[in-house]
Amino acid sequence: MPLHILIVEDEPSIADTLIYACQSEQMLATHVTLGQLALDCLKQQPFDTILLDIGLPDMTGFEVCRQLRRFCATPVIFLTARDHEVDRIMGLEIGADDYVPKPFSPREVIARIKAIQRRLHPENTPAVAGLQLDELASRIYYHQHLLQLTRYEYLLLKTLIQQPHRVFSRTALMDTIWQSAEETMERTVDTHIKTLRNKLRELSLKQALHSQEMIVTHRGMGYSLLP
């Protein structure tokens, strides 16, 4: 099912940009120019996300948000020309989920929509070798079971998941993950790989999951998640 986005924006050029951006991501876009029309639309059918302009001809986006929250929980992203702290706080206090200050790039808006959807439906992000990354919550699941990881174990596994076929040298991993640490040795990487493997193995045994050797060692080169 494609995501269905409600765009509430009276500026035609901005609306067109947003519609185009949504469509190029295989999302459906419905566009209205008035707050009241947005409320009517929401009463008639469900949407996945609402992009809501603050300066609308008939009422403010804040008022639209206040009213729609009485009957619908769809995530709201405010589009705001006034990049004031007050607007931001007001926006988030009346039940908005995020905001993007104008001018924005369509890519940024799409990224926000996707981030909200990931937060709502972390199960929809693709799993790699049974591992599912929930970046917003800084969590990793292994076959739907939450892994209890330390900060560095999390960062290490996240790095491997994000480029599962890439062979990371120890130096590359140290530079990416331990960049702020005072003293790191190549051994540190090996130690964390070992504890990670143990945790994955333990969870596999405990949950009777199909066990495979996770994290591949490439002799003299480094590590990768997948062979």
Ligand code: CA
């Ligand atoms: Ca406007």
